[in-house]
Amino acid sequence: MDPLDLARWQFGIITVYHFMFVPLTIGLAPLVAIMQTIWWRTGDERWLRLTRFFGKLFLINFAIGVVTGIVQEFQFGMNWSEYSRFVGDVFGAPLAIEGLAAFFLESTFLGLWIFGWDRLPRGVHLATIWVAAIGTWLSAYFILAANSFMQHPVGVRFNAERGRAELTSIWALLTNVTALATFPHTIAGALVTAGTFVAAISLWWVVRAHHQGDQSVVDTFRPAIRVGLVALFVGGIAVAISGDAQAKLMFEQQPMKMASAEALCNTETGAGFSIIAVGDVENNCDVRQLTIPGLTSWLATGDFNATLKGVNDLQAEYEQKYGPGNYKPLLPVTYWSFRLMIGFGALAAVLGLWALWVTRKARVPTSKRWALLALWFIPAPFLANAFGWIFTEMGRQPWVVAPNPTGIDGVRMLTRDGDSPISAATVATSLVTLTVLYGALAVVWFGLMRRYTLAGLPAADPPQLRSPDDDRPLSFAY
Numbered sequence: 001m002d003p004l005d006l007a008r009w010q011f012g013i014i015t016v017y018h019f020m021f022v023p024l025t026i027g028l029a030p031l032v033a034i035m036q037t038i039w040w041r042t043g044d045e046r047w048l049r050l051t052r053f054f055g056k057l058f059l060i061n062f063a064i065g066v067v068t069g070i071v072q073e074f075q076f077g078m079n080w081s082e083y084s085r086f087v088g089d090v091f092g093a094p095l096a097i098e099g100l101a102a103f104f105l106e107s108t109f110l111g112l113w114i115f116g117w118d119r120l121p122r123g124v125h126l127a128t129i130w131v132a133a134i135g136t137w138l139s140a141y142f143i144l145a146a147n148s149f150m151q152h153p154v155g156v157r158f159n160a161e162r163g164r165a166e167l168t169s170i171w172a173l174l175t176n177v178t179a180l181a182t183f184p185h186t187i188a189g190a191l192v193t194a195g196t197f198v199a200a201i202s203l204w205w206v207v208r209a210h211h212q213g214d215q216s217v218v219d220t221f222r223p224a225i226r227v228g229l230v231a232l233f234v235g236g237i238a239v240a241i242s243g244d245a246q247a248k249l250m251f252e253q254q255p256m257k258m259a260s261a262e263a264l265c266n267t268e269t270g271a272g273f274s275i276i277a278v279g280d281v282e283n284n285c286d287v288r289q290l291t292i293p294g295l296t297s298w299l300a301t302g303d304f305n306a307t308l309k310g311v312n313d314l315q316a317e318y319e320q321k322y323g324p325g326n327y328k329p330l331l332p333v334t335y336w337s338f339r340l341m342i343g344f345g346a347l348a349a350v351l352g353l354w355a356l357w358v359t360r361k362a363r364v365p366t367s368k369r370w371a372l373l374a375l376w377f378i379p380a381p382f383l384a385n386a387f388g389w390i391f392t393e394m395g396r397q398p399w400v401v402a403p404n405p406t407g408i409d410g411v412r413m414l415t416r417d418g419d420s421p422i423s424a425a426t427v428a429t430s431l432v433t434l435t436v437l438y439g440a441l442a443v444v445w446f447g448l449m450r451r452y453t454l455a456g457l458p459a460a461d462p463p464q465l466r467s468p469d470d471d472r473p474l475s476f477a478y
């Protein structure tokens with residue numbers, strides 16, 4: 001195989017795998033902090049037990065996410081050295097800030113939270129988890145700022161003598177309008193993921209404890225269902241609002257990506273949104289079915305009757321502007337990943353509505369079948385996030401740095417020009433090795449999460465029952 005294809009497969013596998021852990025970390029950190037805050041304010045032992053229960057699951061997920069994220073960044077030197085040479089002066093800045101500031105802030109205070117239960121005053125200990133949660137959000141922002149440069153380069157100039165992009169304004173880079181739109185969408189998706197996770201596990205435990213006759217566990221997990229549902233619905237509303245803003249920005253910056261989301265091959269006025277396509281999406285433009293009139297035009301511009309350029313017309317336009325070549329993304333991937341992102345996100349909303357119904361007016365759900373079904377809903381927001389990123393990155397192809405339509409001459413790069421000059425055998429070796437290693441990590445992650453979920457709530461210790469105004473250190477280990 002072509003080394004470029006292998007390098008793209010490796011980066012895609014590692015990126016999607018890594019991002020399976022990221023949303024849960026970003027979303028679960030503030031939920032754990034909220035649980036601990038409620039305990040700190042009320043002295044209610046239930047919230048301390050919930051904090052420690054979900055805190056363990058958060059730490060397992062965080063650890064796996066760190067390991068996979070480090071390997072991901074190494075790939076810029078391994079398989080994408082030409083890309084790194086071209087934009088290293090720019091791309092490295094937000095990555096360095098993330099690593100040296102946000103990540104160390106996050107990990108340092110998380111360490112204080114882990115080991116400070118019996119050493120720090122209660123108020124100080126509470127502050128550490130909030131700082132760690134803020135650190136996860138800061139890390140996300142700096143990573144998204146780096147990725148947003150690839151989608152919409154700003155704050156740079158092209159040095160023709162050296163043949164590379166050079167940073168002119170770190171402020172412009174960090175306040176890229178693409179990053180400002182992507183960040184709330186990513187955070188909202190993370191809240192949906194964590195909310196679904198907390199609500200589903202809590203609901204399962206409520207049903208299980210009810211059949212075991214353990215009313216204390218029922219009483220403890222029931223309020224956690226509400227915390228998860230609030231996060232799910234707040235995140236869901238924010239996903240819809242921020243997603244709409246992203247779609248309109250995408251139409252301005254990358255019209256080819258917008259057209260490829262609908263497999264809109266030819267220019268249309270009042271372009272509709274199809275629910276499904278039957279046939280060869282790549283080579284035929286008449287396979288879209290069950291179309292909602294005007295919806296794609298509205299998503300792109302806010303006008304149901306707006307005219308959208310099709311993939312074929314944009315291809316001809318790009319050939320005139322950038323020279324001969326194929327500037328079309330892989331339409332089956334962009335078309336279906338866009339719909340799978342929406343579909344799996346909708347499944348999480350279904351769980352939320354169902355959980356609200358079965359827990360209404362202080363009801364306790366009792367059906368074991370429904371409890372198991374709740375657990376099967378957990379992967380839905382993870383998959384929605386994954387397909388969202390697949391669409392975002394595949395829709396940008398064939399560019400690794402997409403051109404800015406407002407014009408920064410020379411600051412663009414095709415994916416084929418960004419890979420390292422190494423053999424297919426070398427890339428294949430790292431691809432197979434990392435895929436097998438990551439498969440093993442997936443087994444470890446699932447085993448640990450399952451083990452500590454089934455272990456249930458930690459035992460209550462007498463020191464936990466002190467009044468909330470008692471700021472002495474706790475006398476038990478995490």
